[in-house]
Amino acid sequence: xxxxxxxxxxxxxxxxxxxxxxxxxxxxxxxxxxxxxxxxxxxxxxxxxxxxxxxxxxxxxxxxxxxxxxxxxxxxxxxxxxxxxxxxxxxxxxxxxxxxxxxxxxxxxxxxxxxxxxxxxxxxxxxxxxxxxxxxxxxxxxxxxxxxxxxxxxxxxxxxxxxxxxxxxxxxxxxxxxxxxxxxxxxxxxxxxxxxxxxxxxxxxxxxxxxxxxxxxxxxxxxxxxxxxxxxxxxxxxxxxxxxxxxxxxxxxxxxxxxxxxxxxxxxxxxxxxxxxxxxxxxxxxxxxxxxxxxxxxxxxxxxxxxxxxxxxxxxxxxxxxxxxxx
Amino acid sequence: xxxxxxxxxxxxxxxxxxxxxxxxxxxxxxxxxxxxxxxxxxxxxxxxxxxxxxxxxxxxxxxxxxxxxxxxxxxxxxxxxxxxxxxxxxxxxxxxxxxxxxxxxxxxxxxxxxxxxxxxxxxxxxxxxxxxxxxxxxxxxxxxxxxxxxxxxxxxxxxxxxxxxxxxxxxxxxxxxxxxxxxxxxxxxxxxxxxxxxxxxxxxxxxxxxxxxxxxxxxxxxxxxxxxxxxxxxxxxxxxxxxxxxxxxxxxxxxxxxxxxxxxxxxxxxxxxxxxxxxxxxxxxxxxxxxxxxxxxxxxxxxxxxxxxxxxxxxxxxxxxxxxxxxxxx
Numbered sequence: 102x103x104x105x106x107x108x109x110x111x112x113x114x115x116x117x118x119x120x121x122x123x124x125x126x127x128x129x130x131x132x133x134x135x136x137x138x139x140x141x142x143x144x145x146x147x148x149x150x151x152x153x154x155x156x157x158x159x160x161x162x163x164x165x166x167x168x169x170x171x172x173x174x175x176x177x178x179x180x181x182x183x184x185x186x187x188x189x190x191x192x193x194x195x196x197x198x199x200x201x202x203x204x205x206x207x208x209x210x211x212x213x214x215x216x217x218x219x220x221x222x223x224x225x226x227x228x229x230x231x232x233x234x235x236x237x238x239x240x241x242x243x244x245x246x247x248x249x250x251x252x253x254x255x256x257x258x259x260x261x262x263x264x265x266x267x268x269x270x271x272x273x274x275x276x277x278x279x280x281x282x283x284x285x286x287x288x289x290x291x292x293x294x295x296x297x298x299x300x301x302x303x304x305x306x307x308x309x310x311x312x313x314x315x316x317x318x319x320x321x322x323x324x325x326x327x328x329x330x331x332x333x334x335x336x337x338x339x340x341x342x343x344x345x346x347x348x349x350x351x352x353x354x355x356x357x358x359x360x361x362x363x364x365x366x367x368x369x370x371x372x373x374x375x376x377x378x379x380x381x382x383x384x385x386x387x388x389x390x391x392x393x394x395x396x397x398x399x400x401x402x403x404x405x406x407x408x409x410x411x412x413x414x415x416x417x418x419x420x421x422x423x424x425x426x427x428x
Numbered sequence: 429x430x431x432x433x434x435x436x437x438x439x440x441x442x443x444x445x446x447x448x449x450x451x452x453x454x455x456x457x458x459x460x461x462x463x464x465x466x467x468x469x470x471x472x473x474x475x476x477x478x479x480x481x482x483x484x485x486x487x488x489x490x491x492x493x494x495x496x497x498x499x500x501x502x503x504x505x506x507x508x509x510x511x512x513x514x515x516x517x518x519x520x521x522x523x524x525x526x527x528x529x530x531x532x533x534x535x536x537x538x539x540x541x542x543x544x545x546x547x548x549x550x551x552x553x554x555x556x557x558x559x560x561x562x563x564x565x566x567x568x569x570x571x572x573x574x575x576x577x578x579x580x581x582x583x584x585x586x587x588x589x590x591x592x593x594x595x596x597x598x599x600x601x602x603x604x605x606x607x608x609x610x611x612x613x614x615x616x617x618x619x620x621x622x623x624x625x626x627x628x629x630x631x632x633x634x635x636x637x638x639x640x641x642x643x644x645x646x647x648x649x650x651x652x653x654x655x656x657x658x659x660x661x662x663x664x665x666x667x668x669x670x671x672x673x674x675x676x677x678x679x680x681x682x683x684x685x686x687x688x689x690x691x692x693x694x695x696x697x698x699x700x701x702x703x704x705x706x707x708x709x710x711x712x713x714x715x716x717x718x719x720x721x722x723x724x725x726x727x728x729x730x731x732x733x734x735x736x737x738x739x740x741x742x743x744x745x746x747x748x749x750x751x752x753x754x755x756x757x758x
Contacts, residue, residue, distance in 0.1 A: 168731050168732075168735070183738075183742075184734075184735045184736075184738040184739040184742065185735060185739070186735070186739035186742070186743075187738075187739055187742045187743075218750065219750075220743075220746045220747060220750045221742075221743045221746055221747075222718070222743070222747065223712070223718060223719075223743075224739060224740075224743065225721075226735075226736060309708070309709060309712070309713060390466070391463065391466040391467065391468040391469065392466045392467050392468075392627075393466075393467045393468060394467075
């Protein structure tokens with residue numbers, strides 16, 4: 102029986118599940134689209150990871166991250182619930198020695214993390230702009246009818262990149278359309294887009310920061326070799342993409358769960374069987390005061406298991422009482 | 429029956445309301461406050477404000493809507509300048525006009541102009557104008573103003589001791605930066621109408637307290653100290669708020685006693701775009717103090733703010749542990 106750690110990263114676009122053993126070897130990884138249904142995605146992820154494993158395992162710890170980390174934790178039972186920045190930082194530190202700068206571009210947010218002496222010393226996340234994130238690239242690829250995995254490759258064959266406005270996703274798209282109607286090559290436009298997104302990223306997030314190597318590029322968008330090349334051109338240094346770049350958040354969770362277990366704490370993991378449970382989510386607007394909170398109720402097999410979203414705590418704190426009533 | 433004067437719980441409210449409230453109550457008026465910001469009020473404000481306005485102005489209009497059917501006057505002074513040779517955000521200078529043109533069915537506004545840009549010599553004339561809505565008796569107005577000033581100074585004094593006026597109510601506990609360097613100490617910057625509006629700021633002060641953080645706001649630093657630092661700037665800062673923030677930045681730089689600075693800014697704030705940036709440069713670059721910018725707007729989903737705060741606190745913990753040469757992350 103092998104001791105393992107489970108990491109789950111529920112992001113806006115993808116949900117990633119990783120199983121890691123005690124020697125920090127990745128036994129299995131799943132990258133699946135969230136498609137607006139995080140609960141289904143977590144269940145699907147757990148199901149798929151089971152099919153990848155041939156040996157007997159014992160899960161000693163579970164960590165969750167991503168914007169859906171609390172929801173995921175409620176479903177699977179997590180020992181560690183961590184924000185994406187810490188999770189990504191820890192993962193990069195463990196896989197790339199002495200990393201100083203991390204670029205992470207996910208589905209809906211992008212971040213930059215700076216490290217010094219092996220600890221996070223500074224970070225920034227995109228504020229109000231989604232230009233340059235995975236969702237935008239997905240959309241452009243779909244518009245140009247190019248499979249997303251070929252998108253970056255196309256950029257590499259460009260000989261004469263055009264200039265695309267990168268400050269705003271709306272401007273970028275209209276600029277791309279104008280250039281396309283003028284007759285520019287598709288690969289030149291794509292390369293122009295990659296350059297624009299990198300320019301926007303470095304201006305927006307990297308502003309005023311010393312970006313020193315080694316530089317690691319992770320997140321789903323790191324699969325895009327065009328963006329990687331544009332980063333290298335802009336920075337004048339090599340940009341490393343770790344082998345499991347798309348699931349680094351989940352790997353960070355595994356490492357955090359391992360650390361948690363090392364303190365001799367037992368896990369609250371509910372087991373892989375939860376994939377067979379039916380979860381329903383109900384939402385309602387509480388009208389008891391003018392805050393009109395949007396309250397979410399999670400039902401597991403018809404039983405109320407969690408409730409949140411209220412400001413006053415009337416609903417979220419009352420769950421134990423309601424459970425008794427139901428029983 | 430006493431005249432009912434409504435004071436919207438927005439914008440300058442958090443800086444001055446004991447002054448205004450005591451003044452009018454001493455004159456015999458009944459002062460009615462709008463309800464603390466909530467979702468309904470925000471929705472009303474957004475619906476009734478020009479699209480380009482910033483969140484706090486939209487919230488302010490929501491408060492005006494909340495009051496308009498239950499008072500005789502709404503207090504919306506035209507704040508141009510509160511210090512010599514200094515100005516306030518242009519949105520405040522035109523606030524009464526903006527309110528009048530955005531909200532229909534309004535009672536009369538108390539929109540006396542406050543302008544001390546040239547000098548504060550004629551301050552009593554302004555006070556008489558404010559009082560004339562209730563009484564024409566100058567002696568009464570003068571006395572009421574005296575009492576109001578006492579209430580105002582007491583309020584400022586309480587805040588400087590760390591009792592923060594969340595939603596206008598002074599907190600019971602005294603926030604303080606204690607001398608123990610093992611504690612997490614964070615400076616919290618931003619307009620008062622962001623920081624102390626628990627709905628608009630997504631309760632950032634309470635959230636930080638839950639993390640066991642000691643909070644320092646500029647209002648807790650001696651104004652004299654801030655002014656001294658601000659006077660060393662290359663050029664006079666012409667915004668009152670800018671002077672306060674930049675003076676604070678210089679103070680924090682010298683003091684070296686905080687572990688991080690969080691700046692709360694509303695999306696599209698013109699003043700923050702300059703002042704916030706300068707603040708960041710001086711704290712992050714010059715003093716190596718971690719800096720976090722939180723941009724707020726109409727969203728009520730708190731995941732984004734929570735993630736940033738959690739990561740920021742994690743980072744500070746991590747840095748502190750590293751200084752003590754203990755094991756890494758956690």
